[in-house]
Amino acid sequence: MNSNPESPLASLVEGYRRFRSGAWSINRERWATLSDGQSPQVMVIACSDSRVDPAQIFDVDPGEIFVVRNVAAMVPPFETSPGYHGVSAALEFAVQFLRVKEVMVMGHGMCGGCQAALTQDLHGNEPGQGGFVADWIGLLDEAREPIVRELGTTGREAERAMELAAVKQSLANLRTFPCVIEKEKRGTLALRGTYFAIADGVLHLLDEANGEFHPAG
Known part of the structure; x- marks a missing residue:
């Protein structure tokens, strides 16, 4: 060629x-x-954003992490309706067949998907003209409501709140999958929430006990 x-x-x-x-x-x-x-120990669910490559951020070799990337690093809730369930299929493969020990959701700063979810600028667009994206980030509609009430729909504070809320929403959705529920209960699978700040390059880890994100060091 x-x-x-x-x-x-x-x-x-x-x-x-x-x-x-x-x-x-x-x-x-x-x-x-x-x-x-392959026998990776960790599955990372990250955003498709070209600035946040998990392999680069975690400085890992090929074969160490199983990665799924999509708009806003979202995990949909478990459902059995007809259709193509790409993220669900990848999760099932990682948990049931590769038997990863951890599933990490990694959000990031300046996420366009989270910004679109916050402003809802794409709602009403036809598929192929923004409609597919609007439907996908509609997964964040419930998480969006308290943020909009307190912070509005514009500004970096509101955007960051949406980005952090998206990580928590994906973790909640992970816990609707029977295989995840079973393995987490048995202690053979751990779920992690993380957030990478593009501006300063700092990785934050979610403490689910208090809902706060703290720098990894």
């Missing part, structure tokens, strides 16, 4: 070449081992 030397594809292919001659060659034995299967 030919590509314009100034195209994004050309830049990606150049990056692949650096990877192939560098990291891949250096860790060739690890890649060979991974070709036989």
